[in-house]
Amino acid sequence: MAKLLFQRVADEAKPPAIWGRPGCGPPDYAAYVLLDDLVNSHAWLDLELKRPFLAAWVNDEDFDNTDSWREPIIGRTQKNVRKFAAMDPVVDLESLRGMKVYVIEPYFR
Incomplete structure (x- = not known):
């Protein structure tokens, strides 16, 4: 069975990250935490995965809504x-x- 996009990103990043790390807030924060982990670890990710991962953020309806950036999690x-x-x-x-x-992870907004 094919892995979900965010799980593949976590597994194939160098260094690897953890998708759905326990103790890091509500489950719907998992995508935010994954992105934060990738940035903080200076992870390298193959373009095959990096482009769709970033496209999921860029094409979210709230991406260009600068008003929402005041919220700490959204701003970060x-x-x-x-x-x-x-x-x-x-x-x-x-x-x-x-x-x-195609993002079917249940906790990605």
């Missing part, structure tokens, strides 16, 4: 998306606009 996530995109291999976030990504 917005910074982390940009930091992770700038890490090697670099991804141009604008190139991901409109990219269809």
Whole structure:
């Protein structure tokens, strides 16, 4: 069975991350924590996974809603998306606009 996108990202990042790490807040924070872990560990991720992972964030309806950035988690996530995109291999976030990504993880907003 194919792994879900976020689980694959966690497993294939170098260094690996943990998807759904226990004790890190409500389950719907799992995607935010994964992104934060990737940035903090300076993880490398193959473009095959990095592009759809970032596209899931970029194409979320709230991505461009700067009013929501005042919320601590959203503000930090917005910074982390940009930091992770700038890490090697670099991804141009604008190139991901409109990219269809199949994300079925239950806790991704």
